Amino acid sequence: MTPGDKKFLRPRNARILAAVFLLMGIILGIFDAPHYLNRILQEFRLGIQIPEKFFPFREGLDIQGGTHLVYQADLSNISASDYSSSMEAVRDVIERRINLFGVSEPVVQVEKSGSDWRLIVELAGIKDIKSAIKLIGETPFLDFREERPEADRNKILEAQKKGEMQFEDPYFMPTSLTGRYLKKARLDFDQTTFEPQISLELTDDGAKIFGDITKRNVEKRLAIYLDGAPISAPVVREEITGGKAQITGNFTSQSAKELVGRLNAGALPVPIKLIVQQSVEASLGKESLDRSFMAGIIGFVAVALFMVFWYRLPGILAVLALMLYVTIVLAIFKLIPVTLTVAGIAGFILSIGMAVDANILIFERMKEELRQGKVLEDAVREGFVRAWTSIRDSNVSSLITSAILYWLGTSVVKGFALTLGIGIIISMFSAISVTRTILFAVLGRRLKNLRIVFLSGLSR
Amino acid sequence: MLNILGKKYLFLIASGILVLASVISVLIWGLKPGIDFTGGSLLEIEYKDARPDLQVVKKNIEPLDIGNVTVQFTGERGALLRFKHIDEAKHIEIIQVLGGSEKVAEKRFDTIGPTIGEELKRRSILAIVLAIIGIVLYITFVFRQVSRPVSSWKYGVVTIWALIHDVMIPIGIFSILGHFRNVEVDTLFITALLTILGFSVHDTIVVFDRIRENLRKLKVAETYETTVNRSINETLTRSINTSLTVLIILLAIFFFGGETTRYFALALIFGIIFGTYSSIFVASPLLVIWHNLTKKR
Numbered sequence: 001m002t003p004g005d006k007k008f009l010r011p012r013n014a015r016i017l018a019a020v021f022l023l024m025g026i027i028l029g030i031f032d033a034p035h036y037l038n039r040i041l042q043e044f045r046l047g048i049q050i051p052e053k054f055f056p057f058r059e060g061l062d063i064q065g066g067t068h069l070v071y072q073a074d075l076s077n078i079s080a081s082d083y084s085s086s087m088e089a090v091r092d093v094i095e096r097r098i099n100l101f102g103v104s105e106p107v108v109q110v111e112k113s114g115s116d117w118r119l120i121v122e123l124a125g126i127k128d129i130k131s132a133i134k135l136i137g138e139t140p141f142l143d144f145r146e147e148r149p150e151a152d153r154n155k156i157l158e159a160q161k162k163g164e165m166q167f168e169d170p171y172f173m174p175t176s177l178t179g180r181y182l183k184k185a186r187l188d189f190d191q192t193t194f195e196p197q198i199s200l201e202l203t204d205d206g207a208k209i210f211g212d213i214t215k216r217n218v219e220k221r222l223a224i225y226l227d228g229a230p231i232s233a234p235v236v237r238e239e240i241t242g243g244k245a246q247i248t249g250n251f252t253s254q255s256a257k258e259l260v261g262r263l264n265a266g267a268l269p270v271p272i273k274l275i276v277q278q279s280v281e282a283s284l285g286k287e288s289l290d291r292s293f294m295a296g297i298i299g300f301v302a303v304a305l306f307m308v309f310w311y312r313l314p315g316i317l318a319v320l321a322l323m324l325y326v327t328i329v330l331a332i333f334k335l336i337p338v339t340l341t342v343a344g345i346a347g348f349i350l351s352i353g354m355a356v357d358a359n360i361l362i363f364e365r366m367k368e369e370l371r372q373g374k375v376l377e378d379a380v381r382e383g384f385v386r387a388w389t390s391i392r393d394s395n396v397s398s399l400i401t402s403a404i405l406y407w408l409g410t411s412v413v414k415g416f417a418l419t420l421g422i423g424i425i426i427s428m429f430s431a432i433s434v435t436r437t438i439l440f441a442v443l444g445r446r447l448k449n450l451r452i453v454f455l456s457g458l459s460r
Numbered sequence: 461m462l463n464i465l466g467k468k469y470l471f472l473i474a475s476g477i478l479v480l481a482s483v484i485s486v487l488i489w490g491l492k493p494g495i496d497f498t499g500g501s502l503l504e505i506e507y508k509d510a511r512p513d514l515q516v517v518k519k520n521i522e523p524l525d526i527g528n529v530t531v532q533f534t535g536e537r538g539a540l541l542r543f544k545h546i547d548e549a550k551h552i553e554i555i556q557v558l559g560g561s562e563k564v565a566e567k568r569f570d571t572i573g574p575t576i577g578e579e580l581k582r583r584s585i586l587a588i589v590l591a592i593i594g595i596v597l598y599i600t601f602v603f604r605q606v607s608r609p610v611s612s613w614k615y616g617v618v619t620i621w622a623l624i625h626d627v628m629i630p631i632g633i634f635s636i637l638g639h640f641r642n643v644e645v646d647t648l649f650i651t652a653l654l655t656i657l658g659f660s661v662h663d664t665i666v667v668f669d670r671i672r673e674n675l676r677k678l679k680v681a682e683t684y685e686t687t688v689n690r691s692i693n694e695t696l697t698r699s700i701n702t703s704l705t706v707l708i709i710l711l712a713i714f715f716f717g718g719e720t721t722r723y724f725a726l727a728l729i730f731g732i733i734f735g736t737y738s739s740i741f742v743a744s745p746l747l748v749i750w751h752n753l754t755k756k757r
Contacts, residue, residue, distance in 0.1 A: 062720070070576070072573070072575070113579060114579065116575070116579075130548065130551075130552060133548045274547065274548060275545075275572070275573030275575065275576060276570075276571065276572045276573060276576055277548070277551075277569065277570065277571045278568075278569070278570045278571075278572075279566070279568065279569045279570070280567075280568050281565065281566060281567045281568065283567070284504075284567045284568055287718070288718040288719075288720060291716060291717050291718040292713075292717055292718055292721070294716045294717075295712045295713045295715075295716040295717035295718075296712075298712040298716050299708060299709040299711075299712030299713065302708045302709075302712060303705050303708050303709060306704065306705060306708060307705075310701065342718055342720045342721060343648060343651070343720070343721065343724070346713055346717065346721045346724065346725070349709055349712070349713055349717075350655070350706070350709055350710070350713070350728070352709055353705045353706035353707075353708060353709030353710070354659070354702075354705075354706060356702075356705050357662065357702045357705070357706075360698055360701045360702050360705070361666065361698055361702075364695075364697055364698040364701070368694065386673075389669055390665065390666045390669045390670075393602050393665045393669060394661070394662035394663075394665045394666055394669075395662075396598060396602075397595050397598060397599075397658050397661040397662060397665060398655075398658035398659060398661075398662065399658075400591065400594045400595055400598060400658065401591045401594075401595070401654045401655060401657050401658030402658065404587050404590050404591045404594065404654065405587065405651060405654050405655075408583050408586065408587040408590070409583075409587070409647075409651070410496075410580065410647060412647055412648065412651075413647055413648075413650075413651050416648075416651055417651075420655070
């Protein structure tokens with residue numbers, strides 16, 4: 001069914017297809033906004049409810065409330081070939097840190113912009129933004145600690161009983177070996193027991209320090225701390241000189257894998273700096289959504305009234321097509337899913353105004369053909385065929401700008417470009433195929449002489 | 461039939477004056493860039509109880525050393541504060557000074573570092589230039605089969621002027637709004653400009669498309685000018701109606717939509733109005749003038 005097709009639908013087939021479109025509209029409408037149907041179902045006390053959480057709209061931070069953070073990474077101490085992997089590691093660490101907060105679906109992304117590497121963090125619906133920022137901002141820090149001499153340990157424990165030295169660790173004390181000297185951590189399996197273990201590979205300097213530490217700590221425990229918390233405390237069996245060590249323990253392969261990730265991350269000296277923070281409180285987001293919704297409804301009704309008054313019967317059909325358009329686009333927003341920001345919703349509302357453009361082109365053309373004395377049916381056909389090139393050519397230009405906006409824009413702009421772009425593509429279908437089908441469906445014999453319902457507006 | 465081309469010089473002079481005025485306004489007053497371009501902070505709060513006097517708020521913030529702070533009261537208990545880019549520690553300090561979280565609710569806080577702004581400026585300009593080039597190439601391509609009496613690339617070139625006209629006038633208006641009403645130009649404004657580019661060229665393409673069709677069907681000899689004038693007239697209702705539906709929507713966003721999209725809608729409103737003007741009264745007349753000039757030679 002290309003719009004320029006010379007073959008046209010017979011009224012019978014058109015009616016069937018129109019019924020299909022109608023059904024599609026109803027189903028999509030229910031899919032888009034199940035809570036309206038549920039309210040009706042409740043009225044009738046049928047006991048049936050449609051799940052509302054099935055494919056919800058994905059709301060942007062400026063609507064559901066939340067924080068958008070951008071961190072700039074300082075990669076000056078890292079060789080260029082490792083930038084990408086370092087950033088991935090930083091991302092993993094931060095992702096884990098955020099998970100501690102129980103934020104639903106946090107977004108943590110690495111973004112390269114020119115020569116800058118950045119980390120984008122989006123936290124939705126979080127209350128305690130301040131401590132989240134504090135937690136995220138700390139550079140992952142790995143260090144090795146050796147056992148304290150017994151005398152020291154007892155002294156600290158004694159002091160702690162009296163409420164002093166609360167922040168001293170009575171069992172372990174720091175060494176000079178930190179994540180700075182860790183070259184790589186790797187997941188291994190023990191040759192004989194096949195249990196997962198972690199292999200550490202240290203830099204040359206690290207190997208020397210490690211040798212000294214292990215030499216003086218044989219048969220003692222050496223603890224590995226990440227961000228100040230112990231993650232493992234294996235017993236040293238002998239002096240290790242090669243800069244290689246294994247951590248064995250009760251690891252599952254999953255926990256060992258995670259630890260390897262953390263070790264590799266902890267070993268990265270990549271400081272990050274917060275350069276953008278955008279926080280919106282949930283109530284303000286709700287207000288924005290309500291107002292956008294209001295603007296959308298008012299805009300739709302106003303455009304619908306305009307179309308009906310100016311184009312009469314075809315105008316009514318165009319409004320039907322526009323309603324189908326709205327349900328299709330909203331369903332696509334849910335399915336992809338498209339993150340709906342305030343700007344994104346504005347883009348969608350704007351596309352409602354643009355969607356009737358194709359209808360206007362077609363209807364104006366029809367009127368022209370009618371004025372030239374063509375019979376109604378021919379005029380309708382000509383209207384569709386002749387208007388097609390204009391519709392195609394003009395929409396492509398808007399798609400070009402949408403694409404450029406999408407590729408070059410920041411997240412706000414991307415949301416707008418995406419909704420507008422989807423809108424334009426769908427509108428070409430709804431305005432042409434849908435309107436045509438409905439028009440042919442109602443174009444029975446009875447209407448053939450009623451030229452007045454087509455020739456309308458200010459006929460010149 | 462309206463003889464639009466008969467007054468073509470009048471329309472073009474009007475367009476030229478508006479563009480010139482816009483350029484002058486931008487040169488004198490410039491645009492007032494938002495924090496996403498310059499870097500800086502914006503804090504929107506709402507006092508839970510009574511709102512203190514403006515002087516009190518300003519006096520409290522002064523010792524914090526965050527440079528020039530502007531405070532603007534909004535609604536009944538709201539306040540909007542603007543200052544330079546700060547870190548999180550300073551942010552917490554500011555909230556404390558304003559009365560702590562017991563007294564004020566933080567509605568929105570944006571702080572943007574200056575490097576991001578520079579990058580955004582570069583990207584915005586690049587986006588606009590790319591969009592214009594893309595559209596012009598596209599038009600040249602679409603009208604490639606139309607070579608007589610005006611070659612296809614001329615349709616493209618004429619569109620450039622129309623596009624510059626369409627973005628320059630809203631820029632000029634926002635430069636005036638920035639100077640007199642402190643209206644800022646942000647990323648959404650750039651988005652609006654790009655949308656205007658895409659939309660205004662809709663109308664221009666429809667007119668050009670009709671010129672192309674009429675040229676092909678031409679049975680009786682008529683001048684290029686007559687064909688163009690007829691084409692403009694035939695597409696006039698459509699051009700105006702399409703713009704009207706979009707304007708209706710934009711007015712709805714402007715009056716009923718959120719604060720964030722208000723000036724975005726306003727930029728689009730001006731853009732659509734002048735975009736429609738340019739596709740009727742600028743693009744096609746330029747085409748005719750160009751044709752007449754080459755013919756005389």
